[in-house]
Amino acid sequence: MTSHVYEPTMGRKRLKWAYIGIFIVMAFTGFGQMPIFKRYYISDIPGLGWSADFYATHYIHYLGAILLLGLLAYWIADYFLGGRREFHLTASAYVRIVLLGGIVVTGIFRVLNPTTIVIFEDLTSFSDVRGRPDDFSPGSTLPHQVRTGYHTA
C-alpha cells in the first residue's frame, strides 16, 4: 500500500552494522564493569590496556548507550511511522526485542543510580525513622526493623 515510504536502502544496512558494532562495544565494556579484565589478562593484550581502567570502560559504555538509545528510538519511531505496514516482525524478533528491552531498562535504572538507591533505601530504616519522629529519641526502644535497618553487618 505504502511501499514507497519504506525502502530497503544501503542506509538501513549501515545502521544494522552500526548496531552490531555498538552492541559488541557495549557487551565488552559492560563486562569490563566487573573487575575481571586485569585478573584474566584481557588488559595485557596489546591495545587493550585501557580495559582495566574502570573510568575508561564506564565512559565508553555510556557513549555506547547514548548511540544505542538514539538508534533504538529511531527504529521504533520508524517502525510505527511506516515500517509496520511494510513488514511483520517474526516471533524471534519479539523475543530479541524483549531481551534487548530488558537490558536497556536495567541499564537505565543503573544510570539513574542515585534514584535506584533511594528506591532500595525506602525499604530501609531511615525512611522508617523519618516516618516516626516521635518514636525516635536517644535511648528509646525503637521497633526492631528500625534498629536493624536493611542489613546487619
Added chain:
Amino acid sequence: MKHAISRRTFLKGSLAAAGAVAASSIPLPTAVRGETGEELATLIDIRKCIGCEACVEACKEVNAPKFPEPKKPFPKMYPSRVKVSDWSDKRDDMDRLTPYNWVFIQEATVTVDGREETYTFPRRCMHCQNPPCADLCPWGAARKLKNGITRIDADICLGGAKCEKVCPWHIPQRQTGVGLYLEVLPALAGNGVMYKCDRCYNRLEEGKLPACIEACPENVQKIGPRNEIIKEAHAIAKEINGYIYGEKENGGTNTLYVSPVPFEKLNASVEKGPGRPGLQPVKDAMAHADNLAKAMVIAPIAGIAAAAGKFFAASKRATRHEEGKK
C-alpha cells in the same frame, strides 16, 4: 589486644569516658539523627586533635561485630596473579586503614611562619556526595544512603576491590576468605569483602553519635546537616584565616576538614600509600557520568526526530511522484 595501662592511656581513657558521658547526656538535635532527609556531614577541626587515638580505639570496639572472621585456609584462587589480602593476624594495626581499622590518625609536620608545627587528624571514608564506589560497584554492594553515608554491604560484596581502585582516596580495604564469593566460585571470581567506615549507621539509627565523635575528648568532630557544617567550616576558616578540605573535593564530600595551614602543605607532609590517603586536590570523578546521562535523555529524542524527518521526506517524495503521474 595487649595493652599495658600507661599514664597516657589512663588519661586518654578518662578523657574519652568524660567526653562520652558528656555527649550521651545531650539529646541529639533532630537533624543529626537523620530524620530531616538532609545529608549529614562531619566537620573535623584539625587544630583540636591531639592524636590520642581515642577515636580509633572506639571505632575498633564499637564496630568489632562487623569485622571479618575469615575461614582459613583460604580457597586457592586462579590465576596466580590474584593475591590474598589477609589482615586477620594484624587486627591491632592502627597506623593505617585496614578491614579491622576504619579510622586512623594521620600526622603532618609543616613549617608555618618559620616554625615547625605538627598536626594530627583522623582519616577515614570521606562519604562523598557522589561516591564513585557506590556509582560503579557492579553488584550494588556499595550504596549511598539518604543521610549521606556510603556503605558497603558485607553480605553482597564479592571483594573485587573495584571500589578501592575508583575511590580517589583508595579507602576501602579487602579481607580475603569471607563473604558471598565463598558460596559462588571462590577459585575463579571474587576475593573476599571490602571494608571501610560506615559512619556508625546503626548507632545513628539508635540516636547515638558515631563512635569516633562520641569518644573524642577534644570534640574534634561535629556532625550535622551538610549546609550547616559548611557554614560552620567557613566561619572557622574565616576566623583563623584557614582552609577547608572536602567542600569541593570529588564534587563535595560529607567529611570536611578545617585547617589553619593549606592542605597542600599537609598533603606534602603526610605519609601516603596503601591505606594511607592523601589530602590532594580531587576533581569530581563522576562528573563525566552526569554529563553523559544528560545526553542519554537527548539521544532518543534525536532518534525519533530523525525517523520523523525521514518519514516526512519520503511522504513528500511520494506525493510529488503521485502528482507527477497525474
